[in-house]
Amino acid sequence: MDAFWIILAGSLVAIPCGLLGCYLILRKMAMIGDAISHAVLPGIVIAFFVSGSREPVSMLLGAGILGILTTFLIEFFHTKARLQTDAAIGVTFTWLFALGVILISVFAGQVDLDQDCVLYGEIAYVPIDLWITDSGRIMGPRVIYIMGMVFLVVLCFILIGYKELFLTTFDPAFASATGISVALWHYLLMGAVSFTTVGAFESVGAILVVAFLIVPPATAYLLTEDFKKMMLITALLGLVISFCGYYLAVWLDGSIAGAMSVVAGLIFGVVFLLHVVGSRLPAAGRA
Amino acid sequence: MEHLLDFLSLSDPNVRYVVIGSILLAASSAIVGTFTLLKKKALVGDAVAHSVLPGVCLAFLLSGVKNPLYLIIGAFATGWLSLVLIDYITHKSKIKEDTAIGLILSVFFGIGILMLTVIQKSGNAAQSGLDHFLFGQAASLIGKDLIVFSSIAVILIAAIWLFFKEFALIAFDENFAHSIGFPVRALELVLTTLTVLAVVAGIQAIGVVLMAAMLITPAAAARFWTDKLKVMIWLAAGLGAFSGLVGAYISYVAPAMPTGPWIVMVISIIAVLSFFLAPRKGILFRFFTQRKFQNQMLEENILKLFYQLGETEGSYYQSRSMAEIIARRPFQIARLKKGLKNLYKQGFLKTSAKGWAYTRAGKRKGQRITKLHRLWELYLTEYLRIAPDHVHEDAETIEHIITPELERRLEEKLRFPTLDPHQSEIPYRKL
Structure with missing residues (x-):
């Protein structure tokens, strides 16, 4: 039963991350996703400190605000100070992440957060961390509810905004000509990324979220040119990665989140090699 | 204060290691980072x-000890591999x-x-402290580490010093470096290795x-204060060293x-x-220059308007109300008020119960702006063959920029014309 809960939690992280990641890599914003996943840390710590518990609503709120702030700061340094984009991203997220780590040390002893859990989460504790109602009924693992909610919200966001997201990603000029606000959807997408990052924070840690955001979509991107198929493959990869990752971690007795990103990397490696070999063969045939 | 003196005297050998280590590391990565950033x-x-x-973990798994040299070799191997893979993908x-x-x-x-x-x-007892690599633990620096790290710092600085000209060239103009026969690929490899x-x-x-952050943030900060590469490198190293010192002091x-x-x-x-405060490149400096220029444009536009109104009515020194001004050109009321007030302070306009009117200096300036506008319109139609109904917008911006030297060149090139393309008179100052 433990295995089931952990794999379910992993899939519930991997699928929404992957779906949002499809947009990120096509918009050439993969590193902004990386930046957000680091930069939400101070938001989480402050929310943690203010609410005094792992109460999900304030954590999602705190990190959501920081995520939007990060995007805004990067944009601001880039346009107002004319700092090159890569430096704007690099300076902003390391600064906020350092702030988060310092805050953890300041509140050490007052909050139940440590640096390691920031890095690779505690997905192994998912089955133990139960949601127990006031009347004492056991409702099952708490993280499953949080990630289930995040999953649904992200799914609804993509289903409702599919057309707008699609257009602003592939043809921003046409989108704004037809009256779709490119900036609004940009910030909505960034908000969704921060929201998912926080939800995933407890289970896989702030940094390994990046593996789920980027690796499955990049793999799917090599396999198809059809955007809908790309999202479908990404979602399937999320399931496979969670499943294999869990058993790899059990076998090696190591971090589950780490093992999941290793599996993701392996799958990408295989697909990439096939892609390289495959793109060479027809060329040889023609010659 | 006592703490600070104690700290700065470096009498405690542990403090000495930490301080020297932090400063060396921060400064040398800032120097290399300057090129990474550029x-x-x-x-x-x-x-x-x-x-x-x-790489660090693999080196530990293979050797079973926490020897800084092994760990560094391991780290170097995977760090390098990652760059090769990114390039390959x-x-x-x-x-x-x-x-x-x-x-x-x-x-x-x-x-x-x-x-x-x-x-x-x-359960290997030697592993404790390996996780310091995640967030760093300068406090755990010991003499042996310091020797290894300072040799790396020396290598870095020596390599940058040796290849300074080459690195500067590939950082700013790779194609040129290539065309004059520099081994660009090899140099890039060296730079990557240094990173x-x-x-x-x-x-x-x-x-x-x-x-x-240690690579790029000092360089990004230094970039705002200077355009000279050498100054930028020294500044980045200095800022890096300073933050290393402060960080070590805080902990x-x-x-x-x-x-x-x-x-x-x-x-x-x-x-x-x-980013905010640096002269010339900083956000605040940019903001104030922009505002200054906007105000200048507004004031010149108001003076020009007074001239045009005077031209139609044949009386330049008449007082005009705000309503009259806005009827001719839709200024924002708040901006217009501000512009009129500034012009009054500068002595270009005087005020009375009936409104605002030119002073002599004001008329002279308004006339010059009108002249520049019309000269430019004529220049565009004569020399660039642009249709007369397309030249106004362009003249509207350039009239604020033209210098007296350019003004003279325009007059000479157009042979002191009297009429612009819309048959308005080009006003010259009576000698």
């Missing part, structure tokens, strides 16, 4: 920083560089975390997650405070202040 590879530094983790497929960076970064980091957790559970070395040296103090006073994040905090604050 080559727009800031995020590549981040990828290398994350990718050294599996972007060249061999349609995957963009940023995606490749994020992909390699997270997968290598995941491998590192998996290995680290496996090592931690293996990896800087990262490898720094992780002990700063940690893999924040190492990217000396409050041992619970992590050194690495504080070093990054200090340098980031310096960088953000630079």
Whole structure:
């Protein structure tokens, strides 16, 4: 039963991350996703400190605000100070992440957060961390509810905004000509990324979220040119990665989140090699 | 205060190691980072920083001891491999560089975390402290580490000094370097190697997650204060060293405070202040210059309007109300009020119960702007063959920029014309 809960939690992280990641890599914003996943840390710590518990609503709120702030700061340094984009991203997220780590040390002893859990989460504790109602009924693992909610919200966001997201990603000029606000959807997408990052924070840690955001979509991107198929493959990869990752971690007795990103990397490696070999063969045939 | 003196006297050998170590590491990575930043590879530094983790763990797994030299060799190997892979992925497929960076970064980091957790559970007592590589632990620097790290710092500085001209060239104009026969690929390889070395040296103090900041943040801050590469390098090194010192001091006073994040905090604050305050490039400076120019344009437009009104009615020195002005050209009321007030202060307009009127100086200036506008319109139609109904917008902007020298050139080129393309008179100052 433990295995089931952990794999379910992993899939519930991997699928929404992957779906949002499809947009990120096509918009050439993969590193902004990386930046957000680091930069939400101070938001989480402050929310943690203010609410005094792992109460999900304030954590999602705190990190959501920081995520939007990060995007805004990067944009601001880039346009107002004319700092090159890569430096704007690099300076902003390391600064906020350092702030988060310092805050953890300041509140050490007052909050139940440590640096390691920031890095690779505690997905192994998912089955133990139960949601127990006031009347004492056991409702099952708490993280499953949080990630289930995040999953649904992200799914609804993509289903409702599919057309707008699609257009602003592939043809921003046409989108704004037809009256779709490119900036609004940009910030909505960034908000969704921060929201998912926080939800995933407890289970896989702030940094390994990046593996789920980027690796499955990049793999799917090599396999198809059809955007809908790309999202479908990404979602399937999320399931496979969670499943294999869990058993790899059990076998090696190591971090589950780490093992999941290793599996993701392996799958990408295989697909990439096939892609390289495959793109060479027809060329040889023609010659 | 006592703390500070104690700290600065470096009488405690442990403090000495930490301080010298932090300063050396921060300064040498800032020097290499200057080139990383100029080559727009800031995020590549981040990828290398994350990718050294599996190397460190692998070296430990193979050797079973925490010898800094082995760990550095391991870190160097995977850091380097990550760069090669990023390059390979972007060249061999349609995957963009940023995606490749994020992909390699997270997968290598995941491998590192998996290995680290496996090592931690293996029960090998020597492993304690290996996780310091994650966030850095400058406080744990000992004499042996210091020797290794300072030799790396010396190598870095010597290499930059030796190849300074070559690196400067490939940082600013790679194509030119290529065309005059520089071995660009080889030089880039050297630079990449130096970046990896800087990262490898720094992780002990700063940690893999924040190492990217040590490379690029001092350089980004220094970039705002100067355009000279040599000055920029010295400045970046100085800022890096300063933040290293402050970070070490903070964790000396409050041992619970992590050194690495504080070093990054200090340098980031310096960088953000630079973004705002630096002369010429800073946000505030830019903002004020822009506002100054907007005000100048507004004032000149008002004076021009007074001239045009005077022209139609034949009386230049008549008083005009705000309503009259707005009827001719829709200024925003608040802006118009401000412009009129400024012009009054500068002595171009005088005020009475009936409104505002030219002074002599005001008329002279309004007349000149009108003249420039019409001269430019004529120049565009005569020399660039632009239709007369298309030239107004362009003249509207250029009239605020033309200098007296250009004005004279225009007059001569057009042979002191009297009428503009719309048959309005071009007003010259009566001699």
